[in-house]
Amino acid sequence: MYRLLFLLLTAFASAQSYRFVYEYKMKPDAGKKDSTVTDYMNLDTNGKKSYFYNAVKYERDSAYNADKSYPALLKSKHYDRNLNYTVEKDYAKKTINFYDKFKNANLIITGSEAPKWNIENEFKKINDMNCQKATADYKGRKWEAWFSKEVPVNDGPYKFSGLPGLVMMVKDSENNHTFDLIQIKKINSLTTFIPKNNKLITSEEYKKLLKGYSFSPGEDIAGMSVDSRAGKMEIQLKDDYIIQFDYNELKKSGANMDTVIAERLRLTNNPIEKE
DSSP states (O other), X not given: OHHHHHHHHTTOOTTOEEEEEEEEEEOOOTTOTTOOEEEEEEEEEOSXXXXXXXXXXXXXXXXXXXXXXXXXXXXXXXXXXXXXXXXXXXXXXXXXXXXEEETTEEEEEEEOOOOOOEEEXXXXXXXXXXXXXXXXXXXXXXXXXXXXXXXXXXXXXXXXXXXXXXEEEEEETTSSEEEEEEEEEEESSOOOOOOSSOEEOOHHHHHHXXXXXXXXXXXXXXXXXXXXXXXXXXXXXXXXXXXXXXXXXXXXXXXXXXXXXXHHHOOOSSOSSOO
């Protein structure tokens, strides 16, 4: 299957757009290395720019923008709160923009710092594609990537670009973050829901925000609905994240209800970019 899809990519041109779907496995809690979250991320490119974002969030936002149905929004699939971000790459300008939302603020971090790769003399096949190994020290972690020159797209998941081919797989040395290419689709065009009004901050300021964050119902919750008959409670946060709880289980926690909610909504202490 992959071989056929990659043959279609040999005619890759700026007028054509493709979506590469990666399975992303992450360990959000540095103290619980046996706990792994699996999510799915899209890399969309037209040969000039690319956008990397959460697949479920994209489906949810697309559906909501089409019919503005809040009940349908609440019933959408779940994705991890740490994956609200979007990474935008401009190939000609060699820029990498990182977008995220913190409470009510739309944030942007601009830069051009892609990994500095060491291409190794080591090869293997992944999904019948000839791949070569590359390594890099990037943002506090040691990374191992496998890329294929058979795909004329010098890009990959997250900020992992700059190799002479598509990144098929990339992981850090501790297996805290792993991306595997699992699907390729041809799409009509690039679509993005990046806000127009963004606050420019530095990477250091962003990390400080996340590190100092603690959940507060009054500061974080934008809306809440309870269906006692169905035993469900949905919470929408100011950063647009939506989560559903078992209301009957929450009631059992009594005065500790806020603590239980906060535990589900806390941000990772094992980020992809370390200090």
